[in-house]
Amino acid sequence: MTKFKGESVYSGIAIGKLCLYSKNEKKIERNHVTDVENEKKRFEDAKTEAINQLKVLYDKALANVGETNALIFEVHQMMLEDLDYIESVLNIINTQGVNAEYAVGTTGDNFSAMFEAMDDAYMQGRAADIRDITERLLNILNGSNTDGLKLEEPVIICAEDLAPSETVQLEKDKLLGFVTRQGSANSHTAILARTMDIPAVIQANIEMLPEYNGKLVALDGFTGNIYLDPDEETLSEMKAKQQKCIEEKELLQTLKGKENVTQSGQVVQLYANIGNTKDVAAVLKNDAGGIGLFRSEFLYLESSDYPTENEQFLKYKAVAENMAGKKVIIRTLDIGADKQVDYFEMEKEENPALGYRAIRICLDRPEIFKTQLRALYRASVYGQIAIMFPMIISVSEVLQVKEIIKEVKEELKAQEIPFKDVELGIMIETPAAAIMSDELAKEVDFFSIGTNDLTQYTLAIDRQNPKLGKINDSHHPAVLRLIEMVVKNAHANGIWAGICGELGADTSLTEWFLKIGVDELSVSPSMVLKVRKQVRETK
Ligand code: PEP
Ligand code: MG
Secondary structure, eight states, X not given: OEEEEOEXXXXXXXXXXXXXXXXXXXXXXXXXXXXXXXXXXXXXXXHHHHXXXXXXXXXXXXXXXXXXXXXXXXXHHHHHTOHHHHHHXXXXXXXXXXXXXXXXXXXXXXXXXXXXXXXXXXXXXXXXHHHHHHHHHHHHHTXXXXXXXXXXXXXXXXXXXOOHHXXXXXXXXXXXXXXXXXXXXXXXXXXXXXXXXXXXXXXXXXXXXXXXXXXXXXXXXXXXXXXXXXXXXXXXXXXXXXXHHHHHHHHHHTTTTOOOBOTTOOBOEEEEEESSGXXXXXXXXXXXXXXXXXXXXXXXXXXXXXXXXXXXXXHHHHHHHHTTTSEEEEEOOOOBTTBOOGGGOOOXXXXXXXXXXXXXXHHHSHXXXXXXXXXXXXXXXXXXXXXXXXXXXXXXXXXXXXXXHHHHHHHHHHTTOOOOOOXXXXXXXXXXXXXXXXXXXTTOSEEEEOHHHHHHHHHTOXXXXXXXXXXXXXXXXXXXXXXXXXXXXXXXXXXXXXXXXGGGGOTTSHHHHHHXXXXXXXXXXXXXXXXXXXXXXXX
């Protein structure tokens, strides 16, 4: 038996034959051409063919893995129509008088390197999409098959990396799990694994040795362990773990449609956190009662310029409509700290987590804030939207926010644009907000406790620093005392309080959250049923 280790991006156990998957890495030749116009036409034709292929893939993904995941192929179509990408290819053909393959390959390398160099993990993940569309074009240009890997029997795929288009083409019922030597937790491939409900491990230290092909592997998606040729003891341990996992999942399914109620009759709202409109499908699939945190900054992170009012309006409207009257709490822009956006042109800071971020930027640059607020209010008539504000430290900030909202509403009214009054809440994620929660509660409709930042700022531990992971303890009594105090102050002033940080999904604390009277827990969609189970088992 040989044991390898990687980072889990989706839990579960897979036991089966390993199937090594290597792409046909073809060397791209640089050839001088005499007919530049012909090369440009070859590129244009390849682009048209690629877009046609992606349309077919979209339909296939739609049927297999749903609209949320199919959208990536629409994104790829848009990337192929991106003017910068096209201009770069045509420019290389024109100025260097070279073949289309070389121009496409070079453009793909340049663009993916540019994305990889970005600070933001999401944008880094887009480098894989650039490589994916580039490879598709190259395959078309040199007449290769782009059908991907055909699986004869159920296997665990092991690859250097997997592009989203390769992942979705794998037959779902023959895919037991996958292991990649590279990859990032934010990549669409990892997202697909979660949606396909397939154990997946990335950044694994396994080598791609041909002799491994076809060998038995036990993949532990909980620990990231990969056992090649497992010994009998490991195999039976893994089988038992797999069985337990299957039983737990089946049991969780029976909780769909059930109330989040304890045995003594206490009810708690169970909502889900999303970062993107596409995540709504997972929210509905897991039967969440609403969206407790829509991290709207991802709309800005995905964009290469400030998203316009209308672009934002359409996204908020879509989420509100898809949730069909269930509550959708949208957090205003929380940019800064670990979430940097180039076009905001922010200065480099010594301590970005303690710096220019979130509501501080919005109050300092009200034109950005107002654009978002107008979009939110316009979308309010399409469902049950609530708005909340991040990183609040004082009552005066809330009063400033309310003043800006008043202006926005007056402007909309004057323009005869319909809107509804919505619940306004704040995130409690700074010790200052927790300590001042008695006064803050008089100004807002609800609190949502952001335990990720509340822990960071209470314990003075950078949440991004992997060296401090062990002591970054959200169970620290100081954090728990602040949570209890916030809930008490909320109730004393007649408003509700929820938790939207990761701690909300920590089932070892569910009983305590209920005891102190937390009204709502907002967790990642895949955790909803697990937390519901814990609530229902609580006395
Ligand atoms: C939090 O800080 O707990 C939170 C939910 O916000 P984010 O993780 O996006 O900072
Ligand atoms: Mg936060």
